[in-house]
Amino acid sequence: MQKTLRLGWLWLTLLLIIAIVSSFVFGPTGFKITALAIPLTIRLPRVLLGIFAGGVLSLVGAVLQGLLQNPLVDPYTLGVASGAAFGTSIGLLFGTKTTSLVLIFSFLFALLTIILVYSVSRIKGRITKTGLVLAGVITSFLFSSLTMLAMVFSRKPLTQTIYLLMGHLGIIFTPANLILFIIAGILACALSIYLFSYWRSLDILATNEEAAASLGVDARKITQEIFIISSLLVALVVSLCGSISFVGLIVPHIIRLVFGPNHRRLIPYSFLLGAGLLLLADIIARTIAPIELPLSIITALFGVPFFIYLLKTRL
């Protein structure tokens, strides 16, 4: 037991590597060592997108659950995803002609949502945990209904919008999209590392908020900063691949059940496991049927039984 704990990062990296390799090998058109063009040109960007999305969502989930001291929090609780989804649907349904523009549109709406949630949750100049969660939830409702409204007024087949909302890694990469993705990836790396640097404060906050102040941890300032950084991270992910659900909620719980609640381990381990699991889910989504399935269906169908098993045996 003690050994697995210490070598946790090793196991998780191994899982991630297995996931990456199998993402290259499995695909609807098979794999031949002599014909590497398809794996390299089509699957490589998709693998990177998977690592980026799964890793960032899980990491943000872990940090937000720690910060808000609420096991039900996931990266979408703070409302960013719904704003990004609204931006995407507006971009897709009314006019914009190129995919890169749609992505930028989605990101702009996500930023707008962050500002909205931030200003709603500021009550008498203070930002509280409850205020943030409530502001996030009502903003989510607002933008979800606006997205529905946009869909009702548009003339798009329903399938398309389902994939858009349920998350999907099959974005078509053009050079312009690839540049956007690379920028998003670099930004996400920097922001993730910055978020990780809060691990000690998060540990202290988790044990005792009263004591935290005396240890020099300013809860209000940290709440504000973490809210903004994690919202930016979620905005980057959602504008590229939709709201992939469940990963950001369940991966931090799995890590906590297996390796304990220490944020120094929790945050990076969540990144590794989230990236690995999302890649595995994407392999299933791509290959199980002749058509592609929405990713969130797979993450939930396979994630729930696994989580129940862990809950029953480890708790």
Added chain:
Amino acid sequence: MKFPTNPAQSLKLLFYSLLVSILLLYLSFLNCEPKIAKVKKRAVSLVPSITEIIFALGKDDCLVGNTIYCDYPEEAKKIYKVGDFSNPNLEKIVGLKPDIVFATMPEQKIIIERLKELKIPVFVSQPVSIDSMLKEIKAIGKILGVPQKGESLTMALATELDQIKPKNLAIPVYLEIAQTPLITVGGGSFINDVLNRAGGRNIFGFLTQEYPVIDAEAVIKLNPKVIFILHPLAKKEEVKKRIGWQKITAVKENRIYDDVNPDLIFRPGPRIVQGIKALMARISE
């Protein structure tokens, strides 16, 4: 007006009023009788292609309601709208007191069931091929009381379709109807038949779904010779730049077309001949 006082005057008034009323009665019968004999059917069309068929049959005077998607011919836009294609409003339809409602499956399954419960006759259109579309046109002609017109329109379309002889056959073609995610057309669908008649072969004809979501690498692997982009979100130049797509023959030979009006191909109606010709012209270029 002064009220008549002497009996002679009142008799005169009575006589005149009798005369007028007899005349009115006669006129009303004269007016009414032909109306009863030729009462118009009240039709509601929930399907854009059927709206086009009704106009082609010249029975647009029967059409009392259609959807906001019914945009061809121009006059169809002016007809009372009962909602959109996937969510027509039941109350509006019932309020029009239709003798017949034209609907399609599977998108309008729920509304069809409700209409049947309310004992409103429904014609369910679900053409899987050009031939079944022609049969439907004949049936619609009969329903609207113009069987000869239905017959002649079908004949005219069939002759035009017979004259379409593509130069080459079974050219592998990829039809893209949405980009995020990639959606194409499966086998056994109406559009599949349209493509075959235009001299193409759907590279995703082996899939059974009508509109399957697919992976980009499958398109590259199946290597189409011609690509049709049937949605406004990508232009030819963008498709050429997609990473990994340069291996596709269609991209190499610059045979990507984004200028075909999707309505000509998706709507199983009289304009399908134009649609097939538009596809054929590009496939056999």
